[in-house]
Amino acid sequence: MVNIYIASLITLGGLGVILAIGLGLAAKAFHIEKDERLELVENALPGVNCGACGYVGCAALAEAIVSGEAPVEGCPVGGSSTAQAIAEIMGTTATVGEREIAQVLCKGGLKETLTTVEYQGIQTCKAANMISGGTKSCQYGCLGLGDCAVACPFDAIIMNDNGLPEIDPDKCTGCGECVRACPRNIITMAPISKRTHIRCSSYDHGKVVRQICTVGCIGCGICSRVCPEDAIRMENNLAIIDYEKCTNCGLCAEKCPTGTIEYSEILIEAI
Amino acid sequence: MEQFTHILLLFVSTVLVNNFILVRFLGICPFLGVSNQIGTAFSMGLATTFVMTLTGMASWLINTFILEKFGLQFLETVTFIIVIAALVQFVEMFIKKTSPVLYKALGIFLPLITTNCAILGLALIITSEAYSFIESVVFGFAAGVGFTLAIVLMAGLRENLEFADVPGVLKGVPITLLIAGIMALAFMGFSGLIAM
The missing domain is CATH 3.30.70.20 (Alpha-Beta Plaits)
Structure with a gap:
């Protein structure tokens, strides 16, 4: 009876460990060089995912800004401070209208x-x-x-x-x-x-x-x-x-x- | 030859007679959620077929070489969930690295499918029906094809529905559910096609 507990523990635990190691290795092996600005821009955004910019969320807007699809002042919520922070990351200047x-x-x-x-x-x-x-x-x-x-x-x-x-x-x-x-x-x-x-x-x-x-x-x-x-x-x-x-x-x-x-x-x- | 006929019959019966969505009622969520446009519906079907084929393979291997060997069949649900989730994660990474185009096409659908009941249902049916390895793979693939068929048909109907004069009370979700019901009825017509 005790055997079954041990066997299930070992099987599931072992599977978990093996899969975790496998996924970890795979993440290393298939690592893709991402634009490092992407993460910076995403961090500069408010992160509430309200959708006021017209994109799905802050991550989507960050992607659009980095690819040049959206302007650096694309976030209407963050206001001028956010726009300026993003402009700094992107190496441009922001022009912000009134809040x-x-x-x-x-x-x-x-x-x-x-x-x-x-x-x-x-x-x-x-x-x-x-x-x-x-x-x-x-x-x-x-x-x-x-x-x-x-x-x-x-x-x-x-x-x-x-x-x-x-x-x-x-x-x-x-x-x-x-x-x-x-x-x-x-x-x-x-x-x-x-x-x-x-x-x-x-x-x-x-x-x-x-x-x-x-x-x-x-x-x-x-x-x-x-x-x-x-x-x-x-x-x-x-x-x-x-x-x-x-x-x-x-x-x-x-x-x-x-x-x-x-x-x-x-x-x-x-x- | 007999083997081949058997496999072919299994394929047809899974696509039409025992259609995953319309007869087994698995995977209803994406069936109603992502059937607005034919394009996205087809992408979803493609991703699902892909994951289902892999799941068919993986669940047979896990079941035969681990669970049955140690007499741990009662752990099948948990094990399948872990393995499928990890597998899909791995596949996602692999595709992202090797084919960005395919990755864009499948998009958000790939991780979404991980927790779909149709996938887990597939794994559980494979063990309960005691399919062989080849049967499992064909079953998984056919289930995916059936899923794609149903969801694309639904999307086609819903696209046309946009221009139809639907009574106010039935607009949107109600008419979609009605259509799904009628489609399920229509697929019941296949039930006499193959005795399996």
Whole structure:
């Protein structure tokens, strides 16, 4: 009886050892000279495999960068520091555009809007949006179930007590996962230096908006008229800002009667 | 001559009558996962055929010269998994060194196949049916051919399906599963072909 234990131990252990040695030798014998930059570039990348660059993962992007297929600034998440590190390895210089972070274009949390429906189904925005159109009175606004927070690979989004997502500008890398996750398309990417954001996505008429949300855009058009740069246009009862034209003057936020437009005093430091 | 006929019959029966995917229901995962395009499906089939033939060989050798000799048949599952995994690793290294083109074509599929149930099923069937060495190799190769046949047929159907007017509820996975079921039914038609 004891024999069988010993025999199985020896057989399996022996097989394991022999195969391990064989594989080790084979790895030596079939070693391929790889471009040593490949590993360096891969180490310089963030390594979260978020896929924002359009490649399968960080390893695939590293391969593409080394082979010259992708630019050294191919990683939108790493920002300028990563791009520069990679450029150093590759012996070129990097030109990096401004970092973008996510902005939530809705301010209608539990306090600002009415709750019209009680929803006890699957607790994701996607499901709620399909079944009942959400629990809040506004059919364009945030559903508050946090699909974006779940989707964020960097833990940059937290759902606050008011049922709205809060984005941590330090943690946000601009990968855009939340933009894709939101079934209502209320999250957008904006350059980090821009301070003015029109936080409403409702196309409802002003009268309707007034009834269902205290901070919604009523489409009065004052911001559009007051803007010295012509950066705001009115479209289907909603003010839309053109970040390229905006100069951070903050006039629109001052004049907005409903407080939809937000102007942050503190400029988020560009990293 | 009789030997040859027997081998030929074994081949045909494994490809059509006892098709690994559609009759034995092994390897369903790649069958549904990698059957979007004919090109990738064929690469997958190619890699699988390759590994299956090797597995047929290796499992017979291991079973005859190690397991049966020491009366350790109860270890077959564990042993086969170790040996197959190591073998595929080795083959991957070998191909990477000798033929980068083939390595690119097989790509990620080669390591993926290592843990496929169709491969382990093949090894276990070989021991339970007590095949000879030649039979094992032919069985492994035929199983791979059957796998390729099924997955390429499926990919062809799914490519055409892209342009079909599928009712909303059946779009995507449901219609694929329905097709797989109907294909399995169709392959049942071969069951009277050879009595084995």
